[in-house]
Amino acid sequence: MSAPDDERLARAALNQLGEPGDTKMLGLVAELGAVRLHRLLVEEVDPEGLRTDVALRLAAVDPARELERADRLGLRWVVPGDDEWPAGLDDLGGAGAVQERGGVPLGLWVRGPARLDELARGVAVVGSRAATTYGDDVAGEVAGAVARAGRPVVSGGAFGIDYAAHRGAVSAGGTTVAVVACGADRVYPQAHAAMFDHVVRTGAVVSEAAPGCAPHRVRFLARNRLIAALTGGTVVVEAALRSGALNTANWAGRLQRPLMGVPGPVTSAASSGVHEWIRTGAMTLVTRGAEVLELVSPAGVATVAPLRAEETAYDRLSPKQRQVLDAVPVAIAAGTESVARTAGLGLREVHGALARLREAGFVEAGPRGWRLAEEART
Amino acid sequence: MSAPDDERLARAALNQLGEPGDTKMLGLVAELGAVRLHRLLVEEVDPEGLRTDVALRLAAVDPARELERADRLGLRWVVPGDDEWPAGLDDLGGAGAVQERGGVPLGLWVRGPARLDELARGVAVVGSRAATTYGDDVAGEVAGAVARAGRPVVSGGAFGIDYAAHRGAVSAGGTTVAVVACGADRVYPQAHAAMFDHVVRTGAVVSEAAPGCAPHRVRFLARNRLIAALTGGTVVVEAALRSGALNTANWAGRLQRPLMGVPGPVTSAASSGVHEWIRTGAMTLVTRGAEVLELVSPAGVATVAPLRAEETAYDRLSPKQRQVLDAVPVAIAAGTESVARTAGLGLREVHGALARLREAGFVEAGPRGWRLAEEART
Numbered sequence: 112m113s114a115p116d117d118e119r120l121a122r123a124a125l126n127q128l129g130e131p132g133d134t135k136m137l138g139l140v141a142e143l144g145a146v147r148l149h150r151l152l153v154e155e156v157d158p159e160g161l162r163t164d165v166a167l168r169l170a171a172v173d174p175a176r177e178l179e180r181a182d183r184l185g186l187r188w189v190v191p192g193d194d195e196w197p198a199g200l201d202d203l204g205g206a207g208a209v210q211e212r213g214g215v216p217l218g219l220w221v222r223g224p225a226r227l228d229e230l231a232r233g234v235a236v237v238g239s240r241a242a243t244t245y246g247d248d249v250a251g252e253v254a255g256a257v258a259r260a261g262r263p264v265v266s267g268g269a270f271g272i273d274y275a276a277h278r279g280a281v282s283a284g285g286t287t288v289a290v291v292a293c294g295a296d297r298v299y300p301q302a303h304a305a306m307f308d309h310v311v312r313t314g315a316v317v318s319e320a321a322p323g324c325a326p327h328r329v330r331f332l333a334r335n336r337l338i339a340a341l342t343g344g345t346v347v348v349e350a351a352l353r354s355g356a357l358n359t360a361n362w363a364g365r366l367q368r369p370l371m372g373v374p375g376p377v378t379s380a381a382s383s384g385v386h387e388w389i390r391t392g393a394m395t396l397v398t399r400g401a402e403v404l405e406l407v408s409p410a411g412v413a414t415v416a417p418l419r420a421e422e423t424a425y426d427r428l429s430p431k432q433r434q435v436l437d438a439v440p441v442a443i444a445a446g447t448e449s450v451a452r453t454a455g456l457g458l459r460e461v462h463g464a465l466a467r468l469r470e471a472g473f474v475e476a477g478p479r480g481w482r483l484a485e486e487a488r489t
Numbered sequence: 490m491s492a493p494d495d496e497r498l499a500r501a502a503l504n505q506l507g508e509p510g511d512t513k514m515l516g517l518v519a520e521l522g523a524v525r526l527h528r529l530l531v532e533e534v535d536p537e538g539l540r541t542d543v544a545l546r547l548a549a550v551d552p553a554r555e556l557e558r559a560d561r562l563g564l565r566w567v568v569p570g571d572d573e574w575p576a577g578l579d580d581l582g583g584a585g586a587v588q589e590r591g592g593v594p595l596g597l598w599v600r601g602p603a604r605l606d607e608l609a610r611g612v613a614v615v616g617s618r619a620a621t622t623y624g625d626d627v628a629g630e631v632a633g634a635v636a637r638a639g640r641p642v643v644s645g646g647a648f649g650i651d652y653a654a655h656r657g658a659v660s661a662g663g664t665t666v667a668v669v670a671c672g673a674d675r676v677y678p679q680a681h682a683a684m685f686d687h688v689v690r691t692g693a694v695v696s697e698a699a700p701g702c703a704p705h706r707v708r709f710l711a712r713n714r715l716i717a718a719l720t721g722g723t724v725v726v727e728a729a730l731r732s733g734a735l736n737t738a739n740w741a742g743r744l745q746r747p748l749m750g751v752p753g754p755v756t757s758a759a760s761s762g763v764h765e766w767i768r769t770g771a772m773t774l775v776t777r778g779a780e781v782l783e784l785v786s787p788a789g790v791a792t793v794a795p796l797r798a799e800e801t802a803y804d805r806l807s808p809k810q811r812q813v814l815d816a817v818p819v820a821i822a823a824g825t826e827s828v829a830r831t832a833g834l835g836l837r838e839v840h841g842a843l844a845r846l847r848e849a850g851f852v853e854a855g856p857r858g859w860r861l862a863e864e865a866r867t
């Protein structure tokens with residue numbers, strides 16, 4: 112199923128008139144519909160002063176030509192009513208605005224085979240551009256685990272954690288999607304050209320900004336809400352207190368999507384924002400992909416077994432043997448009778464248990480009695 | 490005020506008869522009173538089989554001599570009814586048992602000037618014996634901050650985090666208390682002899698085990714509940730999945746004391762237990778002393794200001810200037826008119842703002858227009 116042509120054209124026209132996430136424009140679309148709003152503007156009506164804002168652009172807009180041009184660039188324009196339209200984006204209609212950016216986008220420009228409506232199963236992995244080696248490694252591992260579970264990894268294509276996340280998904284043979292702040296036909300940053308090439312062939316580059324648009328600060332802010340809304344949950348790997356990744360996190364919270372953070376050393380400024388959000392309860396701490404998958408899955412699916420250390424020789428002791436071991440002094444030896452008294456067990460029983468504990472290397476016997484073996488003391 | 494002599498003597502006798510945290514013994518004391526329970530045992534009554542358990546020791550017990558001997562060793566025996574008795578210990582009466590250890594202790598043996606009833610203002614800082622340098626550093630810093638706030642730092646005197654916590658408190662000129670598993674007259678581990686010397690002179694070494702007792706595994710378990718019960722909150726700095734520090738944490742949780750954990754790299758096994766407890770909501774993440782102090786203080790006292798990055802040149806921009814800055818392309822320059830269109834502001838206003846932004850180093854002007862300065866791009 113596809114949206115009707117007039118809807119598709121009106122949305123393309125409005126998309127060229129306004130900025131991504133322009134709350135006034137998107138609010139009017141929600142209220143009046145795209146076709147009606149576009150007609151009002153063309154007819155020189157000025158709802159809420161919108162025509163005044165977009166007057167400079169209005170003359171230049173030719174949506175049919177824009178869609179043809181996009182098609183030549185390998186871009187498709189996905190709008191509400193299309194099969195591929197991801198329902199998660201509609202949640203943005205009730206999620207308010209941050210720094211005057213918000214709302215359901217008019218549509219998204221997509222370059223690559225990945226379908227937008229499959230990203231709800233995916234996970235956003237985002238974080239600092241100024242990532243540490245530690246952050247890069249962990250982001251790559253988390254993204255790899257998500258990809259191996261057959262779920263797409265979504266990020267922003269930027270330096271640092273974004274790049275590590277895309278690369279981690281690619282290395283695991285998975286699908287990754289870059290939601291960018293410039294036009295989806297552009298490559299920014301240029302240093303990631305090879306990675307974008309790969310993403311376009313196997314996943315997708317997605318943007319709300321019309322083709323050809325340059326990356327502006329304000330477009331990054333609008334873009335962040337899409338990363339949160341398209342995915343089933345957001346993981347922040349490293350974010351300093353001012354990191355843009357926390358803007359994405361804020362959107363995930365507003366949209367009531369699972370919001371996760373990977374901790375790091377408290378001495379690392381790159382983790383300070385993540386720690387602050389975990390501390391205040393806004394983010395759930397995660398340490399590995401399995402924990403992420405549990406949180407983005409329905410309850411009872413992909414449940415993580417509680418972390419356990421590997422079974423040790425101690426685990427293989429019987430309860431009685433453990434009771435006797437507990438009663439053996441750490442350093443200064445004690446006789447069998449003293450051990451029996453502490454353990455509250457009979458002498459005969461304790462005698463047998465001590466022999467087994469000695470065999471297993473837990474205790475040692477000396478002239479003054481029993482004590483813990485060196486390696487059993489800690 | 491002091492407890493009556495018969496109470497003090499009965500408790501000393503029972504303390505020598507049973508093991509620290511023996512739930513049967515301590516349950517009978519709670520039910521019958523120490524004086525009555527001691528009399529029953531001497532009269533060869535066998536309540537709940539307790540006499541059978543302690544028969545081997547009963548003949549040797551002489552509490553008056555024990556108290557004299559303790560006095561010579563510089564130890565005092567603090568029991569319920571004494572001014573110094575810390576009310577927090579009574580909470581153990583309703584906190585159940587872990588591995589058959591629990592209950593309100595009969596009394597505590599104390600060596601050093603610190604008063605037990607002042608430890609409720611204090612903070613327990615505990616963690617792995619096999620600590621990393623990172624863990625040692627953070628434990629020392631947290632303990633130092635607690636000490637500088639005039640609160641005692643309580644730990645277990647062991648290798649690793651315990652030692653770093655005591656040392657951090659001492660370096661900050663504060664009071665520190667070691668709650669140990671052997672007799673309070675003993676020094677274990679021997680390598681900490683100098684530290685114990687200092688603690689005995691300025692703080693206190695505290696134990697539930699009778700003087701002369703050797704450190705046993707089971708006594709460490711009993712000891713851990715005291716660390717949690719004596720203090721106003723417990724901070725775990727590093728703990729692997731099996732760390733004994735998590736046993737202390739368990740007690741802090743049972744006693745509904747604030748329970749805090751310091752995160753570390755997710756790649757560090759030494760932090761894995763802490764991460765697991767934070768992840769599941771059992772522990773609150775903390776990164777520094779101020780956050781610990783907030784959690785152990787009454788609501789509204791010692792409140793931590795939300796972490797903020799230092800004020801930057803960006804913070805000093807006016808809202809209009811920021812709006813213009815947001816509209817300047819990151820990489821490929823745009824003319825003033827284009828910037829004005831994106832910003833949704835008048836040309837004249839944008840012209841002035843761009844000049845100020847250039848002065849402040851945020852944007853640069855080239856032949857093709859304005860773009861973000863190199864250092865303003867991330």
